[in-house]
Amino acid sequence: MREEASVPLVEKAGVGDDRTGNASTSEVPQKEQNHKQPRQSQPHIAHHKFGLRLSTEKMRAPSHKTSLLLAFCRQLSLSSIFRLIGEAIGTYPLAFLISALILCSTSVGMVQLHLRDNVRDGFTPYTSSAKFEAETYKQFLNAKGDPMTTSVLMVAKDGGSMHRVDHLLEVRETINYITNNLTTFYEDRPVTYRDFCGAYCDANLPVLTFIESYLSKLNNDTSFQVEIALTYPIAKVVTFDIPIHLERNFFGVNVTTDEKAMKITNIESIKLILATFLGELKKDGDDGRMRAWEMQVYSWARQRKSRLIDVLVIGVEIVDVEINREAQRMSPYFAYGFISMFLFVCSTVYFSALYFDRLSWYTVIVALCSTVVPVMAITSTLGALSIFGSPINQLLLIMPFLIMGIGVNDSFLTVHAWLRQSNHEDLAITMGRVFEEVGPSITTTTLTNVITFLIGALTPTSEISIFCFGTAIALGMAYIYTLILFGPILYYASPKETKPIIRAQTGWRLKLHNYLELAIDWYAKIVSHRLTALLLFAGSLVYWFFAIKGTIQIESKLDTGKILPIETPIRRPNRLMEEIVWPEYYPLTVIVNNPIDIRSKGNLERIFAMHDQFEKMPHNRGKEFTLSWLREYQVYYEHDSVFDFDMSDEETESKLSYSKLKDFLNDTVRRQFQSFLRVDFSKPIPVQKFSLVFAFENIISWDARITLVQQWRKILESYPEMNATIYDVNGLFVDQIISLKPLTMQSVIWTLICMVVVCALFIQNPVSVALASFAIASISLGTVGYLSFWHLDLDPVSLGAILMSIGMSVDFTAHTTYHYQLQSHMVEKNGKFVLEPLRDPIDKLKHTLVSVAWPMTQAGLSTVICILPLILLQNYIPLVFVKTISLVVIWGLWHGLVLLPACLAQVPSWLLDINCYRNLFRNGSRDEIGESEREMDTIVDSVAVTPLV
Template identity: 30%
Template sequence: VESYDTAILYYYMVVPKSDEDVVKKWEVEARRLTSSGKYGLLDAGLSSDNLLTEEVERMGTETAPLLVGAIVFMILFVVLTSLRYERSRSKPWEAMIGALIPIMANISAIGLMSACGLKFQSIVVCTLFLVQAVGCDGVFVMLRAWDVSKCHTDVVTRMAVTMKDAGPSITITSLTNALAFAVDIYSFTPAIQTFSIYSTAACVLCYIYQILLFSAVLALSGRREEKGMQAILWWRKADPKARYSALRWLKKFNADVIYRWSRIVTAWPTKIALVFVLLAYWYGALYGVLTMKTDLRVQKLALPNSYIVKYKDIHENAITAMQPLTIVVQQPGDLKNSTQLHRLKKLVKDYESTTFSYGSDSTFFWLSAYQEFLAFYADGDEEYFSYSEIPTFLKSASYSFWRAYLHINETACDNDQPDCVQQYIFNTGYHTVVKYTDMIPVLAEWRAIAANYSDLGVYAYTERALFTDQADQLADSIYTNVPMGLVCMVIVCIIFIPNVVSIVCAMLSVISISFGVFGYLSLSGVDLDPLSLAALLMSIGFSVDYTAHISYHYYKFTSKANPTERVEQTLKAIGWPTMQGGLATAFAMWPLLLKRSYLTTVFLKTVVLVVFLGLAHSMIVLPALLTCLDRFNCDKQGCKQKKSTPESINSSGSSSHTNISTICSSSTKNDSIS
């Protein structure tokens, strides 16, 4: 060795389970020493699983306080959008309680999962943001449904109409969100499993709180309206003529936009132009999917300024020259048998001949040194082998370092029996391959050699094998988890939207949104890894929030023979709440910009893409598609002969209730923002 610029030292520690804290203390002290400046001529660093865990936890600890910003924004947004033209019908206090429901769901989920023994991990911080962001969608839908039911003076009837109108929509979106996370519970990455379990539990609890708690809050609000009390100062009598003049213009503007938009989006020139826009959109998404790279670097789990990030970058550059491969032989057999001895030597040569192997110059094999030791005492007979000298060999000053490579039974050694060497390891080097995706075929080659010596209990170990296996399993996970997620979405939609055309349109939109999210995430610099896979599954569930609302309400208005009128009524009923949910979801994630990391970037980009593409599909693509396929719903005569629609409050579809729903719908024709 003439010179070198980098050296890597490996320390292996064996301690009882009860003394794990000793290792952590040693690592902390070693890190303090390397960064103390005591060795000014050396730029040293160290890494371990514990230190990596600390950095990941630090990311979660520093990101969690930003949740306060998301909560404050969400409360302000929900409260402001709850104001109505008629002041007494505003619901600021009710809206604030609705904005707090996601917080209650998050706290309940953390408590429940902790009680079940599931450890809180830093990635769960993203769950807190995501549930806070999407947890208010149901609040917007229920508030809108309550406004539509205002023609009913009886609170019980209003509540029934509200839940009939909003219940299926909330159930669809909540179930699809929960199922999208649940699909990844069987992920091969423990952190993603924890994230999925927490997220699923939080979504379910959020749904329960919305149905049980917020509906009760709305009922109390109805009692207040019955008594004619103010919205803010609820103990004071309200002025029936009091109005928010600023909302009058907004109310009229909203009605005009919906009227014009429903005619523009259903016009054939718009549909033809939309085809070309979608083709360009799909082409860009396809290019992104095809060029997406798999990258599972552990640096992604820490903050950009983390100590681990700098160290790992230097470390990966250094190990390009050579890395150690450890081969474990658990059943070496009788080494006094010349055939068995030569077979063990051939095993070593096989590994020295693999792709990217450094060759025999990098091999540390105790047997070669031991036979040299024996040959010195056996007059140069290199074929001679005896177990009896192994203890002496390991105790000699020149060869004592081999103790770490063998597990022996000294009694059997003294009796020259094969049980002397119970297990052993040897090392050899390999070079060039550093990326986990590049190591997949190399690792497969090593394991194939081990399989050829299965009777010896051979196992090829490298510290990079774990992430290499994960990289290898990513493709399989996409081909299984994504279709499974889509199937779950279809099943939920079939249950709550019993109309083939509406289901087909909704699912085509979900596929288009998910395809676009994954493709454009790739173009924005996101790699294929467990985090982006979880984000893809999440996007499938979130995209249903937008498409299901429109499809369900379009299906409801079957009494409208004109497709354009059905689109108009659909947008009046659910268009504004859908926009509210999308805007609230996107803006609630903005605090993550203040603490940038790969983890937060992936979920932030995913949410923004889902919201943008979801709103575009729900407000443009889906209405155009539904009206194109409307002729396949039923013939005109069949539509006219419908005696009942989903507008009826009860399942029997009685004419009296159908008439009530029609009157309510008419009374709110120009009241999309009440």
């Protein structure tokens, strides 16, 4: 950098050693240099890095090294660092552009972009009991993947009963086809259900048995060998008195009292028949095979034509795919939002350039590039995440809307500062002034936003963590591109004038300038008045009352129907499961993980005591609906022992042994219990683990499910010797709801603490930090509270939105507090920069409003405009973010431009003059550093300076 260009022409508006910035009002004219004066008599000034100038004579004096170091540290500030960065950008713009292009090359990773949601357990904390229970169940099944269930629901097209011959024949055909013939391909190999069903291949045997027996009785067919009493809910094999549970497959059943009809069955009508397909995922690749097979069943069911029944399919993989498909529909809405925001940015930048008399084709390029910055941040982030194999879910597709809104904020501030600079200086100096003004504030807001989302990424819920981590990376990328891409663009777009141009002095610009100046002056006087502060405080009490009330009343609730897209075909089967299936039959699986010797009378009594406790609970359907291998084995053992004359049979305390267990599990009717036991006959206690299934009903609300899950777990705690755990199909969702409020409070508290630390690091005035932190908390509280009045519940989606709102609220508070606590600013007078003090609250407010009010308003409006098109989707997840961002912008602008300035204006000036960093280096002896400090104070002001028109 050229040394002569690096020394800005600055006049000090006041003299003396007043380090608070309140210098005297007498202006010291600049001394004219006599070109005839001998060269050696001229003061030699060295341009120190970080933009600080020190006398070389003092720098050479060994006795002053310590004092100069302390004085230099006292002078060091973020503004000086960013002045150096700006001058570096202005000196080597091409190098920065090349580095931006290199960084942007990560966007090519978007070619490998693959969306993947984990709706089933992706929103459940890793530390939850349900996660442990699901993992235990997985170990019990000895499965290579998570337990999966494909549910096939069959209903009559005319809304009538499925209890009609033609309908039952089609049900039988459908189940047989899906079980035996439906084929898909996985890794270029054909896959059928028989390839991975294992012990579950005959899970739908009760339905087929009922249909065969029913048709035989209707036709008086004697070829059906087994006599079955077709009673609902439990049919029976008459010969062996073996129950056949129909309540797990037939729903919406009406029974008849007509004795003639009851000769065949007591069923009068059936609304829905459910066929369940499970898999034993014991081999590598079984998980992928079942997922591919489930999607094939879903595709086949949607394409099949029938005049009798509708076949509806739902499963975990289907839900994930449908949500991802809906997420991809957001692409055109992103385009609408981007176009709307681009037009808004261009029009506002055009107006600003016109006002500052800087309108040219270069300004149009600047407006365009201000929107390119967040786009490049988005593509680079998604590309990098794809390259490194990070999962990308639907929530992360909300990120582009946030970055387009939030990421352009830095560009607005930078453009606003750039337009107000002198256009006759060396461009490196101009860029240094631009980033000296905006660098600290955009760094503060970016860092707080990034920290907010990184805290969210640490939450023990994978789907929220993916969203927060990706958003944090994108925000950091947007900040980097603002420096290394947008900065050089501003350099090339700057006019190369050699003479000073006085702007806003003639015609309509002068009038507009005067009107705006008068409006700002009046606004500053009104806001700074004590009566205004009292009125605003009274209004804020009302705002806080409803915000706190709404926050307390917000419910932790998970409604899967809301999360599903409106137009997805799986809404109907999901509704049928929630409204018909689960209210009539809600299974609970209990897994006993320790070997329990049933030959001991005490052990057997303990096991049956646990049975009784579950069966006597509210909503339990009764003892006869429990699937207990032990009860069935006891009946089998006693029945078989009557005809067993083997005197060598083992005599036990409980009159029960394992001697007939092999025959029991191989019995044609009872072989279904093979999947209920984990047996090793080489060990003294062959049954190493076993499971039981209890049936419940009328569990409709999530509150009832939460209560029952907690009661189930409490029962098992009283049987520690069994090491038993539960497995509930909705347990993961239950724990999501239970953990939402504690997780939200924990995340919010940690986020606010980090906000305070970051603000303290950059603003350095304790009063300003306290007010900024309070404003952040107030905005976040208002957002959460008023979301509850907007009919939103606390769920994993709204949790992510709340974390986002905390980060966004910083943008509306940090800029205001940072600029208000400055003690002086630079103005351009007659082509020269003069440093003027900010003496009173009105001056500080006017300076703050001129610096941030317009770009803050631009940023807020552009954020809302960008995300507003998502309203057209009318899906729950996009609407949560639209409502949240709208509230954040409304409350943020109110706090940043009205409430916070009014509070700051009531703070005594001496409190705002405290600088923690500077005071740290003033603890030394005044005798040691006083002389050097005074010398440096006459050269460079000790606080950050901000240009003002």
